[in-house]
Amino acid sequence: MQVLSEKYTEEELLKKLRKKLDERRYIHSIGVAHTAVSLMMAHGSAQRSEDKGLFELQAAYTAGLLHDCAKCLEEEERDRLCKKYRVELSPMEQEHPFLIHAKLGAVLAKEKYGVTDPQILSAIRYHTTGKAYMTLLEAIIFSADFIEPNRKMLDCLPEIRTEIYKDLPKAVYMILKQTMIHLELREQPVDEHSLEALEYYKQFA
Secondary structure (H helix, E strand, C coil): CCCCCCCCCHHHHHHHHHHHHHHHHHHHHHHHHHHHHHHHHHCCCCCHHHHHHHHCCCCHHHHHCCCCCCCCCCHHHHHHHHHCCCCCCCHHHHHHHHHHHHHHHHHHHHHHHCCCCCCHHHHHHHCCCCCCCCCCHHHEEEHHHHHHHCCCCCCCCCHHHHHHHCCHHHHHHHHHHHHHHHHHCCCCCHHHHHHHHCCCCCCCC
């Protein structure tokens, strides 16, 4: 699958990405990329428009590969890059740095990996929290990150993996609900984008 990068071929991008991720995160990223393509084939416009369909598949693959490109950065390097690229962090992100990788990842996808398409960058930006009114690509990357084959098996996964090919918005709601349960059990606060997403997607439950 061709990547939508202005700087690198697929082989070059994969080689570059592998240097920045640990083995587990790299395998996860490959899993997300292929899952995203599968979901895009199910829900995209490939059967209606060959050209648009190909772009959608390439966008899904590229966003899936790069969604965690900032995940394995050391704290010092992460903070340096945020400062260099003037990444504005919310109070929630400052208090819970694990959220930073999504916002910084969208910046690095552009600056370091040559991806300029705003749809792809936005999908990377919101892959962790989700948001209300997600585009098809945003919803697919958000979902693929949760259901890809290498994820730890949760009781909810078989049902979500079945539902997601029939009703993507409903599956997004199921993922958001499960995420809320997980955060509540760990006594962690919920990002405002996730709360807004849950409120919006509950209409599809």
